[in-house]
Amino acid sequence: MDDRKQKIKLFLSRFFRNHDLAHDEDIFALGFVNSLLAMQLVQFVEKEFGVTVEDDDLDLDNFRSIDAIDRLVEGKLAPTP
């Protein structure tokens, strides 16, 4: 699980260079999220963790921080009863 957060952090650090992103830090509050970054982030999550991000998952709160993205993936990978 921490491995997953590490991967997310590594991906995001390409956009927030020179900034050590905390796991609960709000990336939208940092100011710089454009359409391209947003799209690349969604595609990264899908490809890296083999999940499908549905239209309904495209919510700010699901992508706000490393922790939030990790929770989204966790929920997607959990076996449905």
Place this chain on the structure above:
Amino acid sequence: MTTAPPETAVTATPAAKPAKDTKPRSIKVLIWDLDNTLWDGTLLEGDDVRPRPGVVETIRTLDQRGILQSVASKNDHGAAWARLEALGLAEFFLYPKIDWSSKAANVEQIVRSINVGMDAVAFIDDQPFERDEVGHSLPEVLTLDATEAATLTERPEFKPRFLTDESALRRSMYQADIERNRAEEGFVGPAEEFLAALDMRFTLGPARLEDLQRAEELTVRTNQLNSTGQTYSYEELDELRRSSDHLLLIAGLDDRYGTYGKIGLALVETGGPVWRLKLLLMSCRVMSRGVGTIMLQHILSLAKQAGARLQADFRSTDRNRMMLVTYKFAGFRQIERDGDLLTLEHDLETIQPFPDYVRVDLG
């Protein structure tokens, strides 16, 4: 496809276009040979080479029409480029390949750098061998004999459907982009600092009559970043522009490297208590510049000032998911789905200020 400067496409490339036999294709890039094609004689044999009759006029006319040009020549780079500069022609050519490699390889590389489809490329050379070699490796390229140089501008393939103010600027926009990309690659530091260093000036205001051709062109050319996939004709846009219950906004962008031209369009239906954002689109060239968000922020503020609610249409086209992500990440929520048409709404409670790395002029 598109003549926009190199794109960082993040979605899949579209399927190959079916061959159109009925309509002549449209050439977007012309690649010139030099010896006995662009000029008379052979440079390295010591000839005092001069442009062949009509060639300079052809180059200038095509440039005005927004057709990009390059050079593929087996020659000494330094000597040939110096000669082109002395003739005042060097500035017209993007990504010139002057070396001893095969012409096919060089044509391919030029086309990849400019990023257009092979079927939008023409190659002109006096030697049948070179034309055959290019035609064999790249069968979609239109190959032309040097004897055609003076009359090229008469051919239908070289008469684009759209001729806008931006056509004449297209080459310089590419040149600005080449410099900009070089600067971006060499930049170490947060992306936001790079954006600030660009000194961007963003203009946004109601579309005027003279903007409509470009507006139509944007709806036709922009696929990845069109919120509904819909295109609008000049006449439709003119009607919407004059309609009292619609707002047609057009956006432009400039920076220290030059202009990007008009790069964004938005159509808002403002007749009732609920405003409806029918269309939001932006050029692929600016998707890393935060432009979509700025347009949205402005429209959100206008709706809020007018005391209206704001809803937006989104229709998935397989290629425009980025626009859905843009809406969602700007705080829109889905309130309805009717087949493939989504209705989104923004609560207008929190509207972010414009980013401080860009100056916004509202017209």
